[in-house]
Amino acid sequence: xxxxxxxxxxxxxxxxxxxxxxxxxxxxxxxxxxxxxxxxxxxxxxxxxxxxxxxxxxxxxxxxxxxxxxxxxxxxxxxxxxxxxxxxxxxxxxxxxxxxxxxxxxxxxxxxxxxxxxxxxxxxxxxxxxxxxxxxxxxxxxxxxxxxxxxxxxxxxxxxxxxxxxxxxxxxxxxxxxxxxxxxxxxxxxxxxxxxxxxxxxxxxxxxxxxxxxxxxxxxxxxxxxxxxxxxxx
Amino acid sequence: xxxxxxxxxxxxxxxxxxxxxxxxxxxxxxxxxxxxxxxxxxxxxxxxxxxxxxxxxxxxxxxxxxxxxxxxxxxxxxxxxxxxxxxxxxxxxxxxxxxxxxxxxxxxxxxxxxxxxxxxxxxxxxxxxxxxxxxxxxxxxxxxxxxxxxxxxxxxxxxxxxxxxxxxxxxxxxxxxxxxxxxxxxxxxxxxxxxxxxxxxxxxxxxxxxxxxxxxxxxxxxxxxxxxxxxxxxxx
Numbered sequence: 001x002x003x004x005x006x007x008x009x010x011x012x013x014x015x016x017x018x019x020x021x022x023x024x025x026x027x028x029x030x031x032x033x034x035x036x037x038x039x040x041x042x043x044x045x046x047x048x049x050x051x052x053x054x055x056x057x058x059x060x061x062x063x064x065x066x067x068x069x070x071x072x073x074x075x076x077x078x079x080x081x082x083x084x085x086x087x088x089x090x091x092x093x094x095x096x097x098x099x100x101x102x103x104x105x106x107x108x109x110x111x112x113x114x115x116x117x118x119x120x121x122x123x124x125x126x127x128x129x130x131x132x133x134x135x136x137x138x139x140x141x142x143x144x145x146x147x148x149x150x151x152x153x154x155x156x157x158x159x160x161x162x163x164x165x166x167x168x169x170x171x172x173x174x175x176x177x178x179x180x181x182x183x184x185x186x187x188x189x190x191x192x193x194x195x196x197x198x199x200x201x202x203x204x205x206x207x208x209x210x211x212x213x214x215x216x217x218x219x220x221x222x223x224x225x226x227x228x229x230x231x232x233x234x
Numbered sequence: 235x236x237x238x239x240x241x242x243x244x245x246x247x248x249x250x251x252x253x254x255x256x257x258x259x260x261x262x263x264x265x266x267x268x269x270x271x272x273x274x275x276x277x278x279x280x281x282x283x284x285x286x287x288x289x290x291x292x293x294x295x296x297x298x299x300x301x302x303x304x305x306x307x308x309x310x311x312x313x314x315x316x317x318x319x320x321x322x323x324x325x326x327x328x329x330x331x332x333x334x335x336x337x338x339x340x341x342x343x344x345x346x347x348x349x350x351x352x353x354x355x356x357x358x359x360x361x362x363x364x365x366x367x368x369x370x371x372x373x374x375x376x377x378x379x380x381x382x383x384x385x386x387x388x389x390x391x392x393x394x395x396x397x398x399x400x401x402x403x404x405x406x407x408x409x410x411x412x413x414x415x416x417x418x419x420x421x422x423x424x425x426x427x428x429x430x431x432x433x434x435x436x437x438x439x440x441x442x443x444x445x446x447x448x449x450x451x452x453x454x455x456x457x458x459x460x461x462x463x464x465x466x467x468x469x470x
Binding site for chain 2: 139152
């Protein structure tokens with residue numbers, strides 16, 4: 001089991017390094033862009049953006065699971081997904097802003113996708129603020145799961161209505177159609193996506209493990225401290 | 235009625251009466267103290283007057299800005315008072331009594347009705363004053379009225395369950411605003427869009443019809459979602 005884990009981690013490292021090298025060395029500059037050399041960033045930006053939304057779905061899924069089962073493990077998983085979602089949202093926004101500065105002339109344009117990712121970050125921020133505001137563990141899990149499930153339909157609505165209100169600068173339907181992306185870009189982008197997804201799963205599992213250990217530590221602490229405290233009183 | 239009865243039967247017919255009872259009780263208490271309505275209306279009036287000072291007619295501010303500002307004022311005024319419905323139950327320690335006597339659906343629907351009427355009262359006082367002080371174009375009044383009525387109902391729908399979450403948290407301070415903004419954003423954006431249409435475009439009904447449809451759709455999605463999660467927020 002352990003050798004498989006180590007082999008997996010090495011494989012992820014080599015894979016990501018190889019794809020990164022390919023993005024800079026093998027990919028041709030994208031002609032038709034204002035600055036063709038910087039278009040390589042798309043290969044890193046799009047997977048981050050997709051994983052942000054995947055993390056949001058995972059968070060909603062485990063929140064729903066928590067409300068059904070009241071299993072603390074699902075709460076840890078929902079929290080881990082939200083934290084990773086925030087991380088990838090920041091990465092997607094940073095890479096996107098850099099590219100927007102080169103391509104569209106300004107780092108921020110209130111494009112529907114820019115707006116929706118900021119709103120996702122606001123939801124995550126509110127989620128973390130709520131978790132910080134509730135002391136009791138099961139109550140915190142319950143309330144944050146309920147909030148995640150309230151925010152989910154609102155976000156779906158927002159992502160659906162925004163393009164009707166503001167014009168988009170992002171291309172549409174490039175990822176899945178044959179004519180959208182140059183084959184070299186398509187291969188590199190989805191390879192990076194595969195690598196990043198593996199990193200996502202790895203970090204997710206680590207985060208859940210850490211949280212499990214923390215709660216076990218707290219249980220031990222209580223088990224040790226309680227007799228001492230009651231002993232003092234008696 | 236005992237808690238066992240809610241889960242076994244007679245629930246579907248009784249939650250309407252329960253909701254009406256909660257609604258009547260909340261308004262009775264509100265009219266005695268006038269805490270929520272005082273907070274909401276005073277906040278709205280002060281911000282409208284402040285906006286009126288800053289953007290009085292000669293300043294030539296575009297109607298787009300006025301439409302956005304109107305809804306910003308309404309939203310933050312709502313934030314000042316809409317969590318009250320649930321927070322007051324925790325503060326006076328009456329939440330347990332309510333939990334014992336009324337089903338969760340009855341509580342949520344009653345509180346939602348309370349918040350909706352509170353929003354409508356807020357709009358009835360704020361919107362005319364706003365239009366007067368900022369000289370907003372008085373066109374397509376029926377459309378504006380429809381957007382304000384449906385939009386403020388949608389805002390109440392979005393924030394009522396969030397208020398229940400906030401009431402359970404230990405530090406309530408600014409939490410309600412932080413938590414309700416992302417949930418209330420879709421109706422807020424649509425309301426701004428629709429208000430712009432009512433003030434600016436010639437065939438306003440046609441321009442705003444999509445917005446009204448989205449508002450109704452939002453209400454039809456967020457209310458069932460609130461009902462589904464509310465049981466988990468409310469019951470200890």
